[in-house]
Amino acid sequence: MKLKKILAVFLALSMAAAPLTACSSAQSAGGSQAAGGASASNVNLNFYYPVSVGGPLTKIIDQLCADFNKEHPAIKVNPVYTGSYADTRTKVQTGLKSGTGPDVAIMFSTDLFSLLDLNAIVDIDTVAKNDRKEDTKKLIDDFYPGFLLNTQAKGKTWAVPFQRSTIVLYYNKDAFKEAGLNPDKGPSSWDEMMDYAKKLTKPGRAGIEIPSTDYAYWMLQTFTLQQNGKNLMNTDGDEVYFDSPEAVKGLTFWKSLADSGVMPKGTIQWATAPTDFTEGKTAMMYHTTGNLTNVKNKAKFDFGVSMLPKKDTFGSPTGGGNFYIFRDKPEANQQAAWEFVKWMTTPERIAQWSIDTGYVAPRKSAYETDVMKKYAKDFPYATVARDQLEYAAAELSTHENGKVTKAVEDNIQNALTGSKTVEQALGDAQTEAEGYLKPYRK
Amino acid sequence: MDRRTAKKKTVTAITAWALILPSFLFLCVFTLYPVFRTLVGSLFSENLTTGAQSIFVGLKNYAGLFQDGVFRQAFWNNLIVAAVTIPIDIALAAAMAVFANTAKHGKWVVRLAFFYPVILPMIAAANIWLFIYTPQYGLIGMLNDQWNLLGTPSTVLPAVIVMLIWKQAGYLMVFYLSGLQNIPAEVYEAARIDGAGPFCIFRRITWPLLKPITLFALIIALTDAYKIVDYLYLMTDGGPNNSSNMLLYYVYQTGFDFWDTGKASAITAVLVVLLLLVSAVSFFRQDKKIFYS
Numbered sequence A: 001m002k003l004k005k006i007l008a009v010f011l012a013l014s015m016a017a018a019p020l021t022a023c024s025s026a027q028s029a030g031g032s033q034a035a036g037g038a039s040a041s042n043v044n045l046n047f048y049y050p051v052s053v054g055g056p057l058t059k060i061i062d063q064l065c066a067d068f069n070k071e072h073p074a075i076k077v078n079p080v081y082t083g084s085y086a087d088t089r090t091k092v093q094t095g096l097k098s099g100t101g102p103d104v105a106i107m108f109s110t111d112l113f114s115l116l117d118l119n120a121i122v123d124i125d126t127v128a129k130n131d132r133k134e135d136t137k138k139l140i141d142d143f144y145p146g147f148l149l150n151t152q153a154k155g156k157t158w159a160v161p162f163q164r165s166t167i168v169l170y171y172n173k174d175a176f177k178e179a180g181l182n183p184d185k186g187p188s189s190w191d192e193m194m195d196y197a198k199k200l201t202k203p204g205r206a207g208i209e210i211p212s213t214d215y216a217y218w219m220l221q222t223f224t225l226q227q228n229g230k231n232l233m234n235t236d237g238d239e240v241y242f243d244s245p246e247a248v249k250g251l252t253f254w255k256s257l258a259d260s261g262v263m264p265k266g267t268i269q270w271a272t273a274p275t276d277f278t279e280g281k282t283a284m285m286y287h288t289t290g291n292l293t294n295v296k297n298k299a300k301f302d303f304g305v306s307m308l309p310k311k312d313t314f315g316s317p318t319g320g321g322n323f324y325i326f327r328d329k330p331e332a333n334q335q336a337a338w339e340f341v342k343w344m345t346t347p348e349r350i351a352q353w354s355i356d357t358g359y360v361a362p363r364k365s366a367y368e369t370d371v372m373k374k375y376a377k378d379f380p381y382a383t384v385a386r387d388q389l390e391y392a393a394a395e396l397s398t399h400e401n402g403k404v405t406k407a408v409e410d411n412i413q414n415a416l417t418g419s420k421t422v423e424q425a426l427g428d429a430q431t432e433a434e435g436y437l438k439p440y441r442k
Numbered sequence B: 001m002d003r004r005t006a007k008k009k010t011v012t013a014i015t016a017w018a019l020i021l022p023s024f025l026f027l028c029v030f031t032l033y034p035v036f037r038t039l040v041g042s043l044f045s046e047n048l049t050t051g052a053q054s055i056f057v058g059l060k061n062y063a064g065l066f067q068d069g070v071f072r073q074a075f076w077n078n079l080i081v082a083a084v085t086i087p088i089d090i091a092l093a094a095a096m097a098v099f100a101n102t103a104k105h106g107k108w109v110v111r112l113a114f115f116y117p118v119i120l121p122m123i124a125a126a127n128i129w130l131f132i133y134t135p136q137y138g139l140i141g142m143l144n145d146q147w148n149l150l151g152t153p154s155t156v157l158p159a160v161i162v163m164l165i166w167k168q169a170g171y172l173m174v175f176y177l178s179g180l181q182n183i184p185a186e187v188y189e190a191a192r193i194d195g196a197g198p199f200c201i202f203r204r205i206t207w208p209l210l211k212p213i214t215l216f217a218l219i220i221a222l223t224d225a226y227k228i229v230d231y232l233y234l235m236t237d238g239g240p241n242n243s244s245n246m247l248l249y250y251v252y253q254t255g256f257d258f259w260d261t262g263k264a265s266a267i268t269a270v271l272v273v274l275l276l277l278v279s280a281v282s283f284f285r286q287d288k289k290i291f292y293s
Helices: A003-028 A057-071 A085-098 A109-117 A133-141 A145-151 A173-178 A189-199 A217-226 A243-261 A273-278 A289-298 A331-344 A347-357 A366-370 A370-378 A381-391 A401-416 A422-440 B002-039 B061-066 B069-102 B105-119 B122-132 B139-143 B153-182 B185-193 B198-209 B211-225 B228-234 B247-257 B261-289
Strands: A041-051 A074-081 A102-108 A162-170 A208-210 A284-289 A305-307 A317-324
Touching: A041 A085, A041 A331, A057 A074, A057 A133, A057 A347, A057 B185, A074 A331, A085 A102, A085 A162, A085 B247, A102 A109, A102 A331, A109 A145, A109 A317, A109 A401, A145 A162, A145 A173, A145 A381, A162 A217, A162 A289, A162 A347, A162 A381, A162 B069, A173 A305, A189 A208, A189 A284, A208 A273, A217 A243, A217 A317, A217 A370, A217 A401, A243 A401, A243 A422, A273 A284, A273 A289, A273 A331, A273 B105, A284 A289, A289 A305, A289 A331, A289 A347, A289 A381, A305 B105, A317 A370, A317 A381, A317 A401, A317 B198, A331 A347, A347 A366, A347 A370, A370 A381, A381 B261, A401 A422, A401 B247, B002 B261, B061 B261, B069 B105, B069 B153, B069 B198, B069 B211, B069 B247, B105 B153, B122 B139, B122 B228, B198 B211, B211 B261, B228 B247, B247 B261
Parallel strands: A041 A074, A041 A102, A208 A284
Antiparallel strands: A102 A317, A162 A284, A162 A305, A162 A317
């Protein structure tokens, strides 16, 4: 009988663990809200932030928060590292339900409509009501318009850009020399990119890699935007244009890279593409500027960074994270959170953050700071992404963003792996997305 | 029955309940209550279209699942994974255990070699296999640089299955090892005197006496097959185009990527009921045929 008992207990425990593993981690964050500070004017803020690029970034954030607390004795910011962007969203979502969520958080710029549909965030004009109107306007106008696009809806600004990115082309200069190409500049047009990629391909090395997991929709956006700025959605986030002629043409070109043997067949992992590049297994790649510092540290060869090649125009969507301030907290907390956000996005701090990470500093004045000027002089590629901002557009962001993004993501993969034709795949994506968006059109 | 035996019986019953109370409390707080909440939640629509409100919709969430192609695919994928991994896992585990038990030299080394995939943290294991499957310069990529196993719909599921077996078999082996050591040596001795060969001994003695272990391993392997979420998160994101999506990962996507709590609860409920049913059937049906020492 003994054995049976032991087995039964073991079984009960393992069954108990089965359905829970997915949800249990979500509960852990939260922390103390107004944990009875020393004086009544003390405000405690919970600040959730993700880290999605390499490097000891939690240390930097902790240090920044400590500095802020020192300068603002009445406010205490409690930084909570919440994993990846997806984990952060999970934790914020759980927090919103239980009322123990953050006061301020960095989340994807594309989470905007979801947060609005849940009525979870406050707009900048509301939290800045004690500031002078001109000051707020001046502050907002200092951000690049390409980054502000994903913060605005219903005629208001709902978020403050912080760690933002665009897509750039990384290329291996040694490989360029070997193939007899000019190593000082990347390909400037689609045709040239195809031509270069053919020359660069050899056994053991692909000509180019364009990742097609995690952010395939982002890559598709580059191709449509390069056709006179055609984007995949409208600014109200209730219409998408996945089956537009531009999208079809873009995806057809993308697929032709694989069909002509200069790009690996099948889907290409977002996470491994930078390793492929630094290992010399691909001569060029499309990737986020957020990986610039990482590539710079790892590549043992000379590499270059250029704007994405154009079709009719240059173009790239933006990406990355913004500050959001939450509605379910007392007004004092919202005001304090606004102070914190303003402090974090001062030109010097945001310039330093850009240098530490590779993200694009979202404010124009950040590039006027001494620290940034010096860095750009030593490492000119730091400004490529900024120069591309002139042609930048909003990242795909709609109501039901998760479902809509997955619809197009799955179908891009269908087209690239040959399960469907390009037209069929994009048509299916459009039909599916229409279904999700219909309830939001009034 | 006199008074004293009755009293003794009550005391025994109370002691029994007191003994299981701690684990029962755990079960309530971390399993039964969440299961109950999930069942209730699955009857409500709570997603972005409803704002933060939850609206009672009855069984509509369940009806929606039948029309959801991704759910159907995740369901099938999960079934395939379970059907393929479980028998192979069990056969491998039993074989490894017998081998590790009878090895003449270096028993310890053999056991460690079989068991080490289990010790590895999941993230490390997933990354090792991610590297093995990496096209061009990964281990498999070295064989043929056109192979992109995780990036091709037809090969992604087999690739994941191979990794799961590698990770799981050593774990189940440990149970078989302990089972083998519980089989008394006299039985074998008697068999050998009767002139039974090694194959006959395994078929007639070892395997039947290991039955409780096999049942246990079966249920463990089954629940594990439906618990897969971390590997998918790290290696494939369920792709390409849901070719490697499975139920629990789809619960995660629905709940947290799509903010659709109602539907996620419905999928969870399906998963829970399914697992309970299968475990109950195999437990109660097999239980009668099994000899517990």
